[in-house]
Amino acid sequence: MKSHVSVKLTLFLIGFFLFAGRSFSQERIPAESITSEWTFFKEVKGVKFYLKEEKATVYEGKEPFTFVLVKLENTNNKPVKLLYNLAAHYNEGCNNCNNAQEARKPVEVPANQTVEGRYDSGNCPTSIMVYNPNNKFTSWKLTSIAIENLIIN
Template identity: 40%
Template sequence: MKKIGVLAKLTLLALGFLMLSGNVFSQSKIPVTTIKNEWNLFQEVQGIKFFSKKEIHTAEGGPLDVEYVIVKLENTTDKDLTVAYSLAVHYNMGCNGCSSREYYKTLTIPAHSSIEGNPSNGRSPLSELLINHNQKNGWNPLYISTENLIIK
């Protein structure tokens, strides 16, 4: 009888590990230093390609520029897909978009098409502020990631 209890516990532990590891592997991290001014592929999952690029804009009300990360999603399949995730920016002192439902968004991408963000969208799964050079002692971005990614 004890063997069955131990076997059941090991089975539950293994299932728990598989569920956790599936969530971890669905996240992709890219160092901010590798984000360039042109589109670069950083993740591909279930027919959706994730591209990123950096855009620099003049700040409103400040003399120095601000830097954004922009994301483009390309659907390479023959059917419309719904993509839900948070675009997170990990800083040396914290994270924007991590563990917050506020940043979690759902997008529908038609078959064989793409959508891309722009800085005027504000916080979204397609654009996020990286650095505001007008803020003294601001946080330094280390990497971006796709958090809690679901594709249907």
């Protein structure tokens, strides 16, 4: 009987740590959580990450594109340099995922300052176009946004 209880306790603890590790290491924010207001995503080494959705007319006479923008707030007393992938995960695949170098550019944030992405910055660490309603042939639906391969100096 005693060994039966210890086996159950061991299995419970293994399951708990597997679940706890997964939930705390979650690096994605669901698409439905991103609104037109800045939403806190996470903080790493004194840098706070915020996300928001913004619609913008890119081409006159066309429907507005949807972008996800990043705001970086440096709460440190010294400047920081960041390097990461702003990854858009879709039901069909991913843009800027893993080690994609296309939009992996350094971002500098001065001490106790913020840097905000803009839709017209192009595909970069602080801005990514996630939906073009003018392309009627795509069925890709945004599921989440992630900060991947983050390096802070």
